[in-house]
Amino acid sequence: MTPKIAIRDVNKQFGQGAQAVQALQHASLDVADNEFITFVGASGCGKSTLLRIIGGLETQSSGQVLLDGAPVTGPGADRAMVFQHYSLYPWLTVLDNIKFSRQLAVNQKDRTSVDVERASGRADALLSLMGLTAAAHKYPAQLSGGMQQRVAIARALMSKPRVLLMDEPFGALDAQTREVMHDLICHVRRLEQVTIVFVTHDVEEAIYLGDRVVLMAPRPGRIDTIYPVPLPAARDQDMKLAPAFTGLKREILNRIRDTAGMKTDLEQLQKLSGLAALHA
Numbered sequence: 001m002t003p004k005i006a007i008r009d010v011n012k013q014f015g016q017g018a019q020a021v022q023a024l025q026h027a028s029l030d031v032a033d034n035e036f037i038t039f040v041g042a043s044g045c046g047k048s049t050l051l052r053i054i055g056g057l058e059t060q061s062s063g064q065v066l067l068d069g070a071p072v073t074g075p076g077a078d079r080a081m082v083f084q085h086y087s088l089y090p091w092l093t094v095l096d097n098i099k100f101s102r103q104l105a106v107n108q109k110d111r112t113s114v115d116v117e118r119a120s121g122r123a124d125a126l127l128s129l130m131g132l133t134a135a136a137h138k139y140p141a142q143l144s145g146g147m148q149q150r151v152a153i154a155r156a157l158m159s160k161p162r163v164l165l166m167d168e169p170f171g172a173l174d175a176q177t178r179e180v181m182h183d184l185i186c187h188v189r190r191l192e193q194v195t196i197v198f199v200t201h202d203v204e205e206a207i208y209l210g211d212r213v214v215l216m217a218p219r220p221g222r223i224d225t226i227y228p229v230p231l232p233a234a235r236d237q238d239m240k241l242a243p244a245f246t247g248l249k250r251e252i253l254n255r256i257r258d259t260a261g262m263k264t265d266l267e268q269l270q271k272l273s274g275l276a277a278l279h280a
């Protein structure tokens with residue numbers, strides 16, 4: 001079966017000569033239709049670069065990304081992105097923020113009022129799905145960070161994308177709001193039947209949400225290990241205490257430390273503090 005997303009030997013270099021950074025080296029991965037893939041890894045391992053390449057916002061130096069078998073050559077309505085900073089339009093209400101990009105597309109194509117009506121129906125459905133109905137006529141500044149991110153997700157879903165690309169979308173939220181957002185995004189994924197690629201620094205988040213966790217490593221940026229998550233598809237917060245969850249979390253954290261050279265740093269620090277103790 002054709003994968004939803006096929007990443008084929010993707011390389012990305014920024015800059016030239018002594019300044020060159022190998023952000024991605026030989027990255028290959030197949031993502032199945034309706035799969036939830038999470039990327040974790042130390043800072044600078046190329047997670048955002050790979051997500052941006054899938055989104056068509058960045059071009060690879062070599063290799064290919066295929067969406068339903070067709071090469072990605074730029075951004076498209078079939079892929080929507082959600083970032084850590086919600087970038088809503090402050091002068092538009094929640095409802096108008098959600099409808100805005102769709103309305104533009106409708107206007108540009110000079111469609112009929114039926115299309116506009118259909119867009120309104122979809123916006124109302126998304127308001128309800130994201131628990132935003134009561135906030136429909138509020139402005140972004142009147143909402144909490146979690147609510148603003150719900151609006152950003154609803155807006156991203158407006159064009160019925162085949163793929164949702166999320167770059168640390170909950171990174172700025174407090175722990176309790178993040179938990180709520182985790183369960184919400186699992187629900188959205190089930191209802192909307194969308195393939196999700198999700199970048200995070202948080203290993204627990206990566207395991208809780210992912211069907212597979214892809215661990216990337218830096219210098220050069222690369223895919224290091226792919227971990228299938230041994231949990232039932234329907235997640236609940238208690239699963240975070242299960243031995244399968246905590247064991248996988250420990251394994252991934254250790255591997256991140258290994259690949260990022262953090263262990264070496266720690267060992268050196270211990271050696272240095274040992275030396276300092278001798279000289280004290």
Ligand SMILES: Nc1ncnc2c1ncn2[C@@H]1O[C@H](COP(=O)(O)OP(=O)(O)OP(=O)(O)O)[C@@H](O)[C@H]1O
Nearest residue numbers: 014015021023042043044045046047048049050221
């Ligand atoms: N536009 C750019 N120009 C030059 N170098 C870049 C550019 N974008 C990214 N890089 C470099 O490419 C490497 C990978 O960056 P990227 O942002 O993809 O990593 P990341 O894993 O998402 O990092 P973080 O977790 O810190 O967000 C880094 O060394 C980064 O400095």
